[in-house]
Amino acid sequence: MPIKAILTDIEGTTSSVRFVFDVLFPYAKAHLPQFVRERAAEPEVAAQLNAVRAESGETGAEPERVIEILLGWIAEDRKATPLKALQGMVWEQGYRSGEIQGHVYADAVQAMRYWQAVGYALYVYSSGSIQAQKLIFGYSEVGDLTSLFSGYFDTTSGGKREAASYARIADAIGLPAGDILFLSDVVQELDAAREAGLKTCGLAREGGSLAGHPTVASFTEILPENF
Ligand SMILES: CSCCC(=O)C(=O)COP(=O)(O)O
Ligand SMILES: [Mg+2]
Numbered sequence: 001m002p003i004k005a006i007l008t009d010i011e012g013t014t015s016s017v018r019f020v021f022d023v024l025f026p027y028a029k030a031h032l033p034q035f036v037r038e039r040a041a042e043p044e045v046a047a048q049l050n051a052v053r054a055e056s057g058e059t060g061a062e063p064e065r066v067i068e069i070l071l072g073w074i075a076e077d078r079k080a081t082p083l084k085a086l087q088g089m090v091w092e093q094g095y096r097s098g099e100i101q102g103h104v105y106a107d108a109v110q111a112m113r114y115w116q117a118v119g120y121a122l123y124v125y126s127s128g129s130i131q132a133q134k135l136i137f138g139y140s141e142v143g144d145l146t147s148l149f150s151g152y153f154d155t156t157s158g159g160k161r162e163a164a165s166y167a168r169i170a171d172a173i174g175l176p177a178g179d180i181l182f183l184s185d186v187v188q189e190l191d192a193a194r195e196a197g198l199k200t201c202g203l204a205r206e207g208g209s210l211a212g213h214p215t216v217a218s219f220t221e222i223l224p225e226n227f
Contacts, residue, residue: 003199003227004179006115007169010126012185013203015136019103027094028087029074033067035090045089051082079127081155088131095139102136104145111219112148120224125153125169125182127160161188166196181227187211199227
């Protein structure tokens, strides 16, 4: 059965790991403390700070302690939903001011434009918040790419290494899992997607292979009609 939709990861797949670690995370580390101090009372920020308190088990933590917890989570690359939501809010300032432009590999842009033109529906699933996903593609080095995508999914759909998340996403897309091809650079994510019935293709941008999954180094090697 040929696939009808393509669901893609971001970091290490459409976009370089270096961009995330050398640009996005340092920007969040530098600007998050002031952001929290200035905006802690705003309802959408306050809700995420409370979620950090709940997830860390420090329900009475003062804002300065919450900042410490968040900086620790950035350092360990923790995929915590409230951290990801706050990072998205902080990055928005950087993208809007022109300080940051999203990195997307040229091969990914070219292939995704072609796939959309020939009728595949494209979706994103990243640990980065939906806001952060729209920003990296909306303020990319080659302009606004958001029109490529029919929808976005983040960890509010569940963790990327859990099969149930992919089943939920297939339901939300409205297609049988087997009609969706998932692209990622992380074998545990590919394993979880396959367990839920999705087709999988690994991206190994530095070469090598992702055990048990068809693997390519570039989007131009992916032929969706062959899955
Ligand atoms: C949406 S760009 C920010 C990337 C990010 O914060 C992250 O944790 C990357 O996770 P991914 O699931 O895309 O590997
Ligand atoms: Mg990735």
